[in-house]
Amino acid sequence: MKDKSMYIYGGIFAVLAVAPVFLNPYWVDVLNNVGLYAILGLSLNLIVGHAGLFNLGHAAFFAVGAYTAAILNTLYGIPVLWLLPVCALTAGLFAGIIARPIIHLRGDYLCIVTIGVGEILRIALINDLFGITGGPNGIFGISRPTVFGYVIRKPHEFYYLIGTFLMVTIFLFHRLENSRFGRAVNYVREDETAAEGSGINASHYKLAVFVLGAAWAGMAGDIFAAKMTIIAPESFNFWESVVMFAIVILGGSGSIPGVLLGAVLFVGLPEVFRDFADARMLIFGAAMVVMMIVRTEGILPQRPRTYALPEASNAGGNP
Amino acid sequence: MSLLGLQNLTKSFGGLMAVNEVSFDVEEGAIVGLIGPNGAGKTTVFNLITGNHRSDRGTVCFEGKDITNWVTHRIVRLGIARTFQTIRLFQKLSVLENVLAGCHCRMSSGSVAAMLRTPGERREEKKALDRSLGELAFVGLAGQEMQLAKNLSYGSQRLLEIARALATEPRLVILDEPAGGMNEQETAALIGTIRKIQKRGITTLLIEHDMSLVMKACEKIVVLEYGSKIAEGAPEAIKGDPKVIEAYLGTED
DSSP states (O other): OHHHHHHHHHHHHHHHHHHHHSSSOOOOOHHHHHHHHHHHHHHHHHHITTTTTOOSSSHHHHHHHHHHHHHHHHHOOGGGGGGGGHHHHHHHHHHHHHHHHTTOOHHHHHHHHHHHHHHHHHHHTTTTGGGSSSSSGGGEEOOOOOOOTTESHHHHHHHHHHHHHHHHHHHHHHHHHTHHHHHHHHHHOOOOOOHTTTTOOOHHHHHHHHHHHHHHHHHHHHHHHHHHHEOGGGGSSSHHHHHHHHHHHHHHHTTTTHHHHHHHIIIHHHHHTGGHHHHHHHHHHHHHHHHHHOOOTTTSSOOOOOOOOOOGGTTTTTT | OOOEEEEEEEEETTTEEEEEEEEEETTTTOEEEEETTTTHHHHHHHHHHSSSOSSEEEEETTTTEEEEEHHHHHHHHHHHEEEOSOOOTTTTSBHHHHHHHHHHHOOOHHHHHHHHTTTTHHHHHHHHHHHHHHHHHHTTTTTTTSSSSGSOOOOHHHHHHHHHHHHTOSSSSEEEEETOOOOOHHHHHHHHHHHHHHHHTTTEEEOSOOOOHHHHOEEEEEEEETTEEEEEEEHHHHHHHHHHHHHHHHHOO
């Protein structure tokens, strides 16, 4: 079973590694968007999937990262890739300040507050916050990223940049899931009182995972700003948050493969079916309704963690 | 010296006096029972000790330290672990992961160590795994590590809660109706487990309705009625105490 899935992932990886050679720039750019949303989905998955905190304002943290990169790059000429940690810091800090007073809210209440935060930020950006966000037109002239002096410009060059970032994200988040930290946020999601009673500082973990997810979205924002070279408030509207949320819920809460599949379905498929653009929303709506009825945990749900048990107890499962 | 000391602990919910000026001590190494009719305030006392409720008045001391109204996870870290009357396991997670939750407070690796998978983090994970397997074997759940908690029988779920509590390396375990939903054999085995816990040097405070268990296992019994303490003493003395008999059976007229 495990070997089989390794072959499948290996095959997908091999195909994706050479894909730009066979695809025209348009399709490579579609894949770039899929990759970017996959990173955003994975970062939101920490918050929504693992900790069970309904965050419908994730685009706000994406925006903070993108604007941090845009402002610092255009004003001071700092290379965008150097700004990755700075974007993580500003987005994480913003999330921390926002989340600290509201993190104890449950389910739908938290959801409403995060929607509000996302909208307030977007409107603040339109109103040219501090006179540095460029108002409704946003910021343009963000420089291209350079890697060892090589300027990344074309879609297939961005493909490998985003791909690398995505691979690193998957690698690190996979480790995070299978750790004390990953388990702790799951305990809090399952039963906060029991988690506290087991010695877990529930509010600390909720805040930590919220900040971490937001910081990652901030880094995705940096890449986005570098890719677009122009950013505007409308790139970070409520719909973006909804797409990220739907990627997590539809793909599989708490599951990395699930979120990746969700990103392909939500961002890739609409491009494939562009000819039927009129019917797209109808089909999506219907698909979501069906999913919520027949498979509430998502297409590829979170799988139980495995542990290296001693020989004798490996037969466990059937007492 | 007493391990746990309650002084004039008081808690009311609206107009209902749930716990009224309750004081008692739990000696180190002892097994103490807290009994009383339904609604006497036993679970509320537990919730006050473990920080699930905030007390209106009075103090809780543990090892001479005033821990009144501390947050729960700090109290657990200090050495008081508990189980719940209504079973509160992480139902969708495996039996092993439920026990690993208890190990959490004795570990220190954070998110960065997890992402880098540092040698220290790996050592800690291995230690926690061994400890969890040990606690599962201790309560008699070896071989069921990878089951989901919700698939265990009711009695086994109670044992799993005890294993999770023991995994926090407590000085005192607080068991809220550990025999609830157990059959006679399971209850007999539970008494054995509670004695084994005592042999490990861990003090036990328990609420139980099964009088045979309380009389057999406990060295001291505290009786509550309508939130107030009406008796305290050895099982034999409690059995013959007229006030206790009245509380349980009512008076003749």
